[in-house]
Amino acid sequence: xxxxxxxxxxxxxxxxxxxxxxxxxxxxxxxxxxxxxxxxxxxxxxxxxxxxxxxxxxxxxxxxxxxxxxxxxxxxxxxxxxxxxxxxxxxxxxxxxxxxxxxxxxxxxxxxxxxxxxxxxxxxxxxxxxxxxxxxxxxxxxxxxxxxxxxxxxxxxxxxxxxxxxxxxxxxxxxxxxxxxxxxxxxxxxxxxxxxxxxxxxxxxxxxxxxxxxxxxxxxxxxxxxxxxxxxxxxxxxxxxxxxxxxxxxxxxxxxxxxxxxxxxxxxxxxxxxxxxxxxxxxxxxxxxxxxxxxxxxxxxxxxxxxxxxxxxxxxxxxxxxxxxxxxxxxxxxxxxxxxxxxxxxxxxxxxxxxxxx
Ligand code: NAI
Numbered sequence: 034x035x036x037x038x039x040x041x042x043x044x045x046x047x048x049x050x051x052x053x054x055x056x057x058x059x060x061x062x063x064x065x066x067x068x069x070x071x072x073x074x075x076x077x078x079x080x081x082x083x084x085x086x087x088x089x090x091x092x093x094x095x096x097x098x099x100x101x102x103x104x105x106x107x108x109x110x111x112x113x114x115x116x117x118x119x120x121x122x123x124x125x126x127x128x129x130x131x132x133x134x135x136x137x138x139x140x141x142x143x144x145x146x147x148x149x150x151x152x153x154x155x156x157x158x159x160x161x162x163x164x165x166x167x168x169x170x171x172x173x174x175x176x177x178x179x180x181x182x183x184x185x186x187x188x189x190x191x192x193x194x195x196x197x198x199x200x201x202x203x204x205x206x207x208x209x210x211x212x213x214x215x216x217x218x219x220x221x222x223x224x225x226x227x228x229x230x231x232x233x234x235x236x237x238x239x240x241x242x243x244x245x246x247x248x249x250x251x252x253x254x255x256x257x258x259x260x261x262x263x264x265x266x267x268x269x270x271x272x273x274x275x276x277x278x279x280x281x282x283x284x285x286x287x288x289x290x291x292x293x294x295x296x297x298x299x300x301x302x303x304x305x306x307x308x309x310x311x312x313x314x315x316x317x318x319x320x321x322x323x324x325x326x327x328x329x330x331x332x333x334x335x336x337x338x339x340x341x342x343x344x345x346x347x348x349x350x351x352x353x354x355x356x357x358x359x360x361x362x363x364x365x366x367x368x369x370x371x372x373x374x375x376x377x378x379x380x381x382x383x384x385x386x387x388x389x390x391x
Contacts, residue, residue, distance in 0.1 A: 034054075036048050039087065045063045045066060046062075049083075052130040052134075056126075058116040059113060059115045061113045061135065062113075064111060068106075068108060070109060070141055070164075071094070071109040072109070072145070072330075073113070073144075074145045074147025074148075075115065075146070076089070076093070076112070076150070077122075077154075099373035100316040100323055100373075103369060104323060104350065105346075135161075136162035144158065152168060152177075173334065175335045179215035181340060181341075182219075183216045184219075186267070187223040189289055190289045192347075192348035203224055203227045203228065204227060206229050207264050211292075217270070218240070221250065231251070259274065263286075264286050269292055271292060272294030273296075277297075287310060290318070291315075291318070291319045296315075303367075313351055317350050354369045
């Protein structure tokens with residue numbers, strides 16, 4: 034396997050691996066390990082060219098630094114991508130090679146599932162490196178992060194309603210959910226159990242039917258859900274949903290969902306604020322999954338009760354973000370970035386002091 038360094042300003046360590054034997058073409062980006070080893074999932078996606086895989090891994094790794102910093106997980110930010118089609122290109126040899134690539138970082142990067150990869154892939158990868166998480170609970174790992182992400186998003190929606198209306202009750206509130214996958218359906222079930230009125234959409238009709246049978250609500254076409262008249266729009270599908278073309282169609286009072294990178298660009302966060310729509314920054318509200326993983330990596334190993342208590346801190350972080358955005362007159366996205374940078378700075382100070390003493 035050929036591993037080469039990729040220069041990337043602002044990143045600690047970015048490398049490309051090419052392994053002709055298994056067909057692996059992959060990138061790992063370690064953005065920042067000030068607060069601990071870099072944690073971020075492994076994405077497998079048929080990028081039309083490797084350069085797009087590189088820009089994706091950089092953007093996602095940086096996002097993980099901010100998510101971990103705000104959630105105080107004691108972890109840094111990193112990410113990995115395999116350039117390939119998850120439906121066609123998976124093999125045992127490919128994931129063994131990827132495991133060796135992860136291992137080359139000697140624990141400074143820890144991997145897990147992401148879009149296009151699953152538990153079985155992590156098992157294969159784990160044959161070549163111990164630096165993998167997201168394996169089943171019965172194997173001593175922290176299990177599926179999705180229910181924890183869903184709980185954090187649900188609690189975050191309540192904190193967002195409290196900021197808007199003074200009450201965190203979801204009873205009778207209208208919430209539109211885009212995407213009924215592992216997280217979106219979980220958020221929907223928690224909301225329905227507390228009396229929220231749901232409007233839902235998914236590209237897969239089976240998922241919609243199953244959800245309506247279990248939790249109730251009204252289905253709309255996927256292209257209509259962003260324009261639903263509601264209190265909270267909860268994007269739980271893919272990123273980039275808040276952009277120039279979608280902004281004028283929004284009829285919600287708040288945006289609060291699980292998807293990563295909901296804003297196409299940071300300026301769309303400012304535009305939401307200008308339109309009076311409260312935005313729950315994605316990397317703050319969707320941190321339940323990494324919080325759960327961090328508990329599994331911490332002293333004493335995984336404990337579901339401790340994980341649950343830690344996920345319950347998501348609304349606290351959001352309240353801090355909202356309060357600073359209000360007092361400084363900045364967007365909530367900007368305010369969340371400021372909180373992340375403050376936590377990083379606080380982590381840097383003891384390290385700098387140690388170096389000065391040495
Ligand atoms: P998933 O793959 O289980 O579900 C995504 C769902 O969205 C699928 O049912 C898909 O059919 C649907 N979908 C895709 N495009 C759509 C569209 N245009 N309109 C309506 N539905 C659409 O994924 P999962 O795990 O539920 O994650 C959802 C989002 O949350 C992703 O963006 C993911 O990156 C993010 N996230 C997930 C975490 C986790 O713990 N699973 C943690 C943090 C973020």
